[in-house]
Amino acid sequence: xxxxxxxxxxxxxxxxxxxxxxxxxxxxxxxxxxxxxxxxxxxxxxxxxxxxxxxxxxxxxxxxxxxxxxxxxxxxxxxxxxxxxxxxxxxxxxxxxxxxxxxxxxxxxxxxxxxxxxxxxxxxxxxxxxxxxxxxxxxxxxxxxxxxxxxxxxxxxxxxxxxxxxxxxxxxxxxxxxxxxxxxxxxxxxxxxxxxxxxxxxxxxxxxxxxxxxxxxxxxxxxxxxxxxxxxxxxxxxxxxxxxxxx
Ligand code: IPE
Ligand code: IPE
Ligand code: MG
Numbered sequence: 001x002x003x004x005x006x007x008x009x010x011x012x013x014x015x016x017x018x019x020x021x022x023x024x025x026x027x028x029x030x031x032x033x034x035x036x037x038x039x040x041x042x043x044x045x046x047x048x049x050x051x052x053x054x055x056x057x058x059x060x061x062x063x064x065x066x067x068x069x070x071x072x073x074x075x076x077x078x079x080x081x082x083x084x085x086x087x088x089x090x091x092x093x094x095x096x097x098x099x100x101x102x103x104x105x106x107x108x109x110x111x112x113x114x115x116x117x118x119x120x121x122x123x124x125x126x127x128x129x130x131x132x133x134x135x136x137x138x139x140x141x142x143x144x145x146x147x148x149x150x151x152x153x154x155x156x157x158x159x160x161x162x163x164x165x166x167x168x169x170x171x172x173x174x175x176x177x178x179x180x181x182x183x184x185x186x187x188x189x190x191x192x193x194x195x196x197x198x199x200x201x202x203x204x205x206x207x208x209x210x211x212x213x214x215x216x217x218x219x220x221x222x223x224x225x226x227x228x229x230x231x232x233x234x235x236x237x238x239x240x241x242x243x244x245x246x247x
Pocket of ligand 3: 017018019185
């Protein structure tokens with residue numbers, strides 16, 4: 001029996017890696033790679049919206065990225081602030097709902113203010129939801145979720161906590177799990193990204209560096225995804241039967 005292709009993905013997550021190497025290849029400072037990567041991100045969000053993707057999640061800055069040289073960290077923060085400000089009218093015009101996910105309290109007050117402003121101004125966007133993970137770590141997210149659950153259930157026995165009850169406490173509690181995760185830059189690891197949510201996500205690793213990941217590269221990733229059979233622990237025969245009964 002041939003594998004049953006999945007429906008088109010609703011949610012794609014991107015680990016936007018390879019900006020530094022892109023710059024190095026061109027003898028440019030790493031920051032130039034980040035600027036080029038940010039331009040590519042803008043195009044890619046548009047391409048995702050055109051392809052009917054409902055949710056895009058972008059890994060922009062990990063909890064571990066604070067360990068980079070101070071000038072690179074401050075350049076990344078400046079780029080983030082610039083994009084939040086400059087892109088806001090276009091985000092609103094294009095029906096984008098922006099969410100920033102992560103521990104944003106570590107950012108400067110001015111950046112926190114720009115995040116809150118962009119989120120509230122785009123809250124009614126209907127076309128696509130773009131989640132920017134900034135100062136995000138999957139482990140941090142899980143720990144805060146467990147702490148929040150415990151605060152809401154004082155004295156509850158540990159056995160009362162299960163996967164279903166924990167999920168709403170994740171920062172992504174109201175967002176479907178990603179169907180497809182794309183990592184550019186050639187590394188085959190999650191680097192602390194969406195550890196819980198990617199349990200059954202299709203993982204696509206490409207050597208293409210993020211600033212080079214264009215619409216054609218996105219279409220290649222989507223074509224690869226369309227060949228997957230998502231079994232969620234079941235057999236191929238069960239998947240085929242469930243799909244034919246839905247039609
Ligand atoms: C990803 O590109 C962007 C961030 C982590 C902010 P990198 O900066 O990690 O690029 P490489 O991996 O050094 O090429
Ligand atoms: C992952 O890339 C984080 C982001 C893309 C924001 P890194 O470049 O930080 O990952 P490692 O250190 O190679 O695992
Ligand atoms: Mg990297």
